[in-house]
Amino acid sequence: MSRDIFIVSNSTDELGGVTAWMYQTARLFTEQGHRVHTIGIHASERKMALPERPGHPVTALYPAHPPTPWTPHGIRDRFRVPSRRREAARVAEKRRAVARLSGLFAAARPGAVVVVTQVWAMEWVGEADTTGLRVIGMSHESYDYSRASHRYRWIRNHYKDIDHWLVLTEEDADRWAGDGMNNVGFLPNALARLPHLPSPRTARTVASIGRLTDQKGIDLLLDTWALVAPQRPDWRLRVYGTGEDEAALRAQCTALGLDGSVKWMGRTDDVEAALAGASVFVQSSRGEGFPLALLEAMAGGVPCAAFDCAPGVREIVRDGQDGLLAPAGDVPALADRLLRLTGNPRLRDALGDRARSGVQRFSEPEVGRRWEELFAFLER
Structure with missing residues (x-):
C-alpha cells in the first residue's frame, strides 16, 4: 500500500x-x-x-x-x-x-x-x-x-x-x-548504485572520504601515513572532505613532514569519480554505523583498509576476503594493511573484484x- x-x-x-x-x-x-x-x-x-x-x-x-x-x-x-x-x-x-x-x-x-x-x-x-x-x-x-x-x-x-x-x-x-x-x-x-565500471586500480593513490572531525579519525590516518609514506614514496594520499578540524589536521600533516605526499582535496560532490581515481580506500574512523563511503568504495572495486571500529564495518568488509581490517585505533596495524595493499597489485585486484561482487548483497x-x-x- x-x-x-x-x-x-x-x-x-x-x-x-x-x-x-x-x-x-x-x-x-x-x-x-x-x-x-x-x-x-x-x-x-x-x-x-x-x-x-x-x-x-x-x-x-x-x-x-x-x-x-x-x-x-x-x-x-x-x-x-x-x-x-x-x-x-x-x-x-x-x-x-x-x-x-x-x-x-x-x-x-x-x-x-x-x-x-x-x-x-x-x-x-x-x-x-x-x-x-x-x-x-x-x-x-x-x-x-x-x-x-x-x-x-x-x-x-x-x-x-x-x-x-x-x-x-x-x-x-x-x-x-x-x-x-x-x-x-x-x-x-x-548501496545506492553500482558504477558501470570499476576503478582501474592503476593510480598510485589512496583515498579517504569523510568529514574532517574527530569521529572520522583523520589524525590517526596521518599518523598511519607517516609510517607508510617512507616505504611508498611514489604513492599519494588524497583526503576528501571538510570540517572543523581542517586547520589542526593540516598543521599535523606539516609537522609530520607529509605535505609532499598528502593532497587535501576538499569536499567532493562526485564520490564515484574520486574513487575511480584511487587504487586503495582507507577508513580511519573512531566510530561508525554502517558507512556509506565504505559501501561506495567497494562497489567501485576499490580494495579497502579500515579500522574495525563497529559491527557495521566488519559486516561490510569481510577481513581477508574482500578487504583488510585493523584493530580499532591501532595505527601500526592500519599502516601494515596499507603497505600490503599498496605493495601487491594482485592482492588489490583480487580484493577489489570480490568487494564489488559481495557488496551487492546490500x-x-x-x-x-x-x-x-x-x-x-x-x-x-
Whole structure:
C-alpha cells in the first residue's frame, strides 16, 4: 500500500552520510509508491550538494541551528533578565516549531509513518502530536559509540516507548536488547548504485572520504601515513572532505613532514569519480554505523583498509576476503594493511573484484523489501 512517510533528521542539507542516506531512502520510498516528506530541525551552514528537484517536499523547521537550552549557574544567574528573556524566546520558538511539525503530521493519510534518523531530532518529534502515526527511531552509529556519548542517555529517554527503533546491524540490536531496549531491530544502509565500471586500480593513490572531525579519525590516518609514506614514496594520499578540524589536521600533516605526499582535496560532490581515481580506500574512523563511503568504495572495486571500529564495518568488509581490517585505533596495524595493499597489485585486484561482487548483497531492492516488511509488521 502507498503510505505517507516523514523522514526527520537534524538537518536536511548538512554535509555528511546521514543526509546522503536521507535523500537516497526518500528516493527509494518514492519509487516504491509512497508519498515522502523530508524534514530537518534546522538548515545547516555546512551544506551538502542536493538534487535540484528531489521529488518530494523538503522542510526545515528553523533557518539555522536553534539555541541550546539555558542552564543558570548559581542563584545570581537565575535573575539575569537578558538570559531569561533569551530562554523565553527559545522556548516560544520551539513551541512554534513543534506546532508546525504537528500540523504536517496531521495532514497525513491513515497509516502514515515517521522515521526519525537521529536521536536529537526525536526531541521535537516527541513533543509533536503523532496520534495515528507509527514512529520509528534510528541510530546511525554503533552501540559502543553511543554508549560512550551523551546520546546514550537520549536514546534511553526518547526511544524506549516508540513503536520501533532501528540500528544498522544484528550485533548492535542484540546489545541494545541486552541493555533493556525491547523494541529494537536492525536494517542496514543500502548501496545506492553500482558504477558501470570499476576503478582501474592503476593510480598510485589512496583515498579517504569523510568529514574532517574527530569521529572520522583523520589524525590517526596521518599518523598511519607517516609510517607508510617512507616505504611508498611514489604513492599519494588524497583526503576528501571538510570540517572543523581542517586547520589542526593540516598543521599535523606539516609537522609530520607529509605535505609532499598528502593532497587535501576538499569536499567532493562526485564520490564515484574520486574513487575511480584511487587504487586503495582507507577508513580511519573512531566510530561508525554502517558507512556509506565504505559501501561506495567497494562497489567501485576499490580494495579497502579500515579500522574495525563497529559491527557495521566488519559486516561490510569481510577481513581477508574482500578487504583488510585493523584493530580499532591501532595505527601500526592500519599502516601494515596499507603497505600490503599498496605493495601487491594482485592482492588489490583480487580484493577489489570480490568487494564489488559481495557488496551487492546490500542492494536497494533488498533493503527496500525489508522496509516494506517492517511497515507491514507495525500495522498488525
